[in-house]
Amino acid sequence: MEPLKGNLIFGQSGGPTSVINSSAAGVFLEALEHPDIIPRVFGMRHGIEGVLKDELYDIGQEDKKELELLLGTPSSALGTCRYKLADPDEDDRDYQRILEILKKYDIRYFFYNGGNDSMDTCLKVSRFLKKENYDCRVIGIPKTVDNDLEGTDHCPGFGSAARYIATSIAEVWQDTHSYNQPMAVVFECMGRHAGWMAGASALAGLIGCGPDLIYLPEIPFDREQMIRDAKKVLEKKNVVLISVSEGIMTADGRLVAEELSARETDAFGHKQLGGTAVLLADLLGESLGLKVRGIEFSLLQRAGAHLASGTDIEEAFAAGREGVRTAMAGTSGVMMGFARPEEGPYRTEIIQVPLAKVANLEKQVPRDWINAEGNGVTKEFIDYCLPLIQGQACQKQEEGLPRFARLKKVLVRD
């Protein structure tokens, strides 16, 4: 079969990661290699919003060297968005507009890089274009620090965030254990419904510097239990380190952050500030009478490209590159995913996952990868994560600081 000839568009969506730009580099550098099939390569300005607004970047005008520097540049270089397309059966105006733009620029390759919402966008666009008989390959590229996409062994972005969290906790372990005084530290990791990132804290335990307790959103959170758990740790050692997901919830389905804030809300409606880490640290301080710290990794954990995992960067790049090859080979309506063999050393195979198997679903940490007490993860969890954080990012430097890609971002004019 002759490959479909036409232009390619790529967009980034949802929360940034340390390696979402590596996937962009994979798509761009591969697509630019095939001008006979793909004459022009475009980038969406702020994801799908850029399509709706007819704001496309002309990637052909970028220096190849700068595109390569995307491998060390965190966040979404093209800009991101959180725009959710309507159900096309109810309101198809956005889709008509997308089709109009695709036709205008003769785009036959539509690439979208994001999480489960973005795969939903991909799926809806793919179905609409098929319905309208517009021949176009639609490919999803996965990314999310949350690691919660179905159909793939893991997601680009997670390994780097995991490495950031484990390294940072190990360093803080060294700091807090240098004092001869009791202390509790609570770390807050991203993850609203899935505890992959907080679980990855346990990797620091491999070098003897891990958290003592880990609480994930998969298990209902009981603050009295946490206090008892912490007390038990403190019977044996001076310092207790606790890692939690931002999304931990009580048994009745309330976010712990809300529950604890409410506890302190007064008659005037003043509300306590501070995330879960600070609130829990304060609770421990009150209950156990010791020095506490709450440390929220905030945006640092998903932007910390200087600590990105080399494996993650390579895989994110490969997902983009293989996506282009897959599309040129005639496949559409899939997300590029990863499979790993059940036995033997870690390696990944890039697989094609039907978008419908990914869109809007969330993969949580399996119950049997969490310990019986619900305050830690098992060896299976660690064995799963460990290969994902291997390899160092070879980030270029200038002035002792990261040399990020500097894209020209030339908007396509009519």
Add this chain to the structure above:
Amino acid sequence: MEPLKGNLIFGQSGGPTSVINSSAAGVFLEALEHPDIIPRVFGMRHGIEGVLKDELYDIGQEDKKELELLLGTPSSALGTCRYKLADPDEDDRDYQRILEILKKYDIRYFFYNGGNDSMDTCLKVSRFLKKENYDCRVIGIPKTVDNDLEGTDHCPGFGSAARYIATSIAEVWQDTHSYNQPMAVVFECMGRHAGWMAGASALAGLIGCGPDLIYLPEIPFDREQMIRDAKKVLEKKNVVLISVSEGIMTADGRLVAEELSARETDAFGHKQLGGTAVLLADLLGESLGLKVRGIEFSLLQRAGAHLASGTDIEEAFAAGREGVRTAMAGTSGVMMGFARPEEGPYRTEIIQVPLAKVANLEKQVPRDWINAEGNGVTKEFIDYCLPLIQGQACQKQEEGLPRFARLKKVLVRD
């Protein structure tokens, strides 16, 4: 002059840094080279408390390879303390005890690594030993992320913290600028009375990713001014990044964190949690009606050895090594400091600073290194900081995580 023959003791004190262990490595590896002069090398367990309790580590029993790994290990490997010695004229019991231990182990080289409090400890010990006619070389080795020691161009520990802060802010800049929506982020850096660390945020501006506003404790903080400043920035751009020192104070000398917390304290005495960053971010959110984030670098900034500055590591090591050489050459009662030439490329000369010139003093950021508006730093400030963050730490890795030194820490038995 024959070098004084006797044993050496080294201790770490005050808040840890990413490179305080590099100074330890400098002292230990140099001292262990001279068994004819210094037959035994000891480490204090938790600083001066280890001397008072007769808890000394036998450094001669450590593997040299592990001592070298101290160059990539953050925090205080021997343990630290915040013990303040009494005025010896009022109560000399601690000093008598120190003298007893020095005699017991025939210690003739007393090294203490810390900030201005620790230099005060050094000074008091030095004077007492002289008064008691106990021949002993007393040497202070500087360290502090705060960079507030007098008598030296800069302090080991600062460059690494500066690099951590500037890199992290640049990464978060990338993240926040990927959205097409207004946002304010407030970063909180350490520094109670001196704004060196918050000022170092400005380095990120060299790669176009710096904070728009910086507030240091040297200038009285006016929250209305900050809101006006932020508004002005937001007239031109979507995102405003603000960096502050934890110690910023209002004109009447109250900590901003206290003032803002008080504002929200209710009739029942409930107090808002959260540090200055979160409080200020909330204030901006309320005043300007936009999305906000408060990010506190907390212990991460002083423990982030994976991002340590190569220059800082080398200098911290050299301060320790030269300290030993200086002491063997007969000098006592000094802190090892750094001088740099006023002209020409950056290089440092290690100098001897009398302890009395350092003890208990704090060096603030000069007024003319802060801009006229009091919301940023000048080119002089940046030129001063930039050489200090150069060079990458070559941290050994294992399992994708840092390979920290594993000391045996064998306690000396009677």
